[in-house]
Amino acid sequence: MPLLVVGSVALDSVETPSETRDDLLGGSGSYFSVAASYFTPVQLVGVVGDDWPEEHTKMLQSHGVDTAGLETIEGEATFRWKGKYHENMNDRDTLDVQLGAMTRFDPTLPDNFRQCPFIFLANDPPPLQIGVLEQCSAPKLVVADTMDLWINTERETLLKLLKKIDAVVLNDSEAKLLTGESNMPRAAREVQKLGPSLVVIKKGEHGCMLLAGDRLTVLPAYPTETVIDPTGAGDSFAGGMMGYLAEQDTVDTAAVRRSLAYGTVVASFTVEDFSLDRLANLTREEIDARLAEYMKIVAID
């Protein structure tokens, strides 16, 4: 089944303890699309400025990503994010954000995207996420991400969105901000009361938690020995997760649990290099081999 993603497409500057890189391909939509592309055809909706390097669009297309929904706005610059990672490679500071073309992002879905059954709404403003959802005619699984900014400034609209979706994917800090609850199993239950039956809490290097109905699942991260640039790990996780579910064309909770393992493994590749340099140069065989290794690592019996 095809998978629709609406998200940011960006140029990033990333500073890690050992290296600084500028003008990297980034954005939630980019990471998600390529991560999911190993499983299923992806339809990307996003916006860029007229400074956008065409080579990035070609790379996305080479992964089978349908870029008909990637709009270029003349006279605007592509969204830029600049961040710096701490020594622990888990915490980071945002140093600069230049919204550029994103300020004029008001997507109209191409006709052939509207019937897409699997839908991921990346961390765009909640009114935009709702606007996209209203254009979708046959949703089977709608998953949304959000961020601290919208929890603080668009809470009412975000709460409306949560009532319309099946699943939400949050960082632990966002789950705490949204619910006021610092205990993650409790926070997950509080988020679930706001609407989505599936709640996924991402804990970075500490793995993830799923609340599906009343059943909790907790998985550790893949124990990566090479962490070069953690940018995009969360979106790659969501892409691997939803890519697998779209491929299997199911929202069965056993499949959702398996999808977390795929998301975990795909994200583990992303952090092994800057930008999408590792993520975009994978094979499904490499993903499946690491999944098998991961299953051994988390096996008790």
Add this chain to the structure above:
Amino acid sequence: MPLLVVGSVALDSVETPSETRDDLLGGSGSYFSVAASYFTPVQLVGVVGDDWPEEHTKMLQSHGVDTAGLETIEGEATFRWKGKYHENMNDRDTLDVQLGAMTRFDPTLPDNFRQCPFIFLANDPPPLQIGVLEQCSAPKLVVADTMDLWINTERETLLKLLKKIDAVVLNDSEAKLLTGESNMPRAAREVQKLGPSLVVIKKGEHGCMLLAGDRLTVLPAYPTETVIDPTGAGDSFAGGMMGYLAEQDTVDTAAVRRSLAYGTVVASFTVEDFSLDRLANLTREEIDARLAEYMKIVAID
């Protein structure tokens, strides 16, 4: 098989964001002994002062703990620790330490303790740990813990100890301090090069990692919704882990992986109340029921 533990027996004062309690039973030896007692007979070696409440010894004995190695030193006070937990309940500050009787802790093992095959050396000074080990005549599995203080001040002796033991149990921060490596899988490999074939890294609320030979195992913590007092969780983990191995009388690596799950579950009870209030009032049935629940929580397929 019996299980020998040499560790601290203490009176704690604990401050959490919601409550403060004084004069609580604490110490690595106490938590470890009671945790392990649900699996196997425990032999405890430790020291207390003449202010020691006899009721605590009776409680240990009621759990089948052989307290013949618990020495009372007249004219000294029992070791006291005072700590304060941060809002996140994972980080803490030590506010005060009064070593008291611990300064005169130089254990001579009772004769019937010397043949004990399963041995846990809690985080005492490394010269003392080596002194105990030299009194043991039939070790089958020797596991040691340590702490930042000894890594900083007794590194040479600690390195000697590491060459004599089968397994070491460390916090993530201690593993980093010992190896200079902040990536945990790499830190585990570096620790292994120092001697122990089994390396267990405890990550508090984020679970644990085992390196056994060249095989990594990573497990999340049990997702506890009630965290009242995290004191003793690490020692309870070690107690549950070694208790299971002593019960099964094996050091087989499949059993070691299972033992991590037992340690995880036993520790999850400890944090549900102050001191040993929950840990000491368990049944094996409760432990096994939570283990079954935990296995479901970490199951992917």
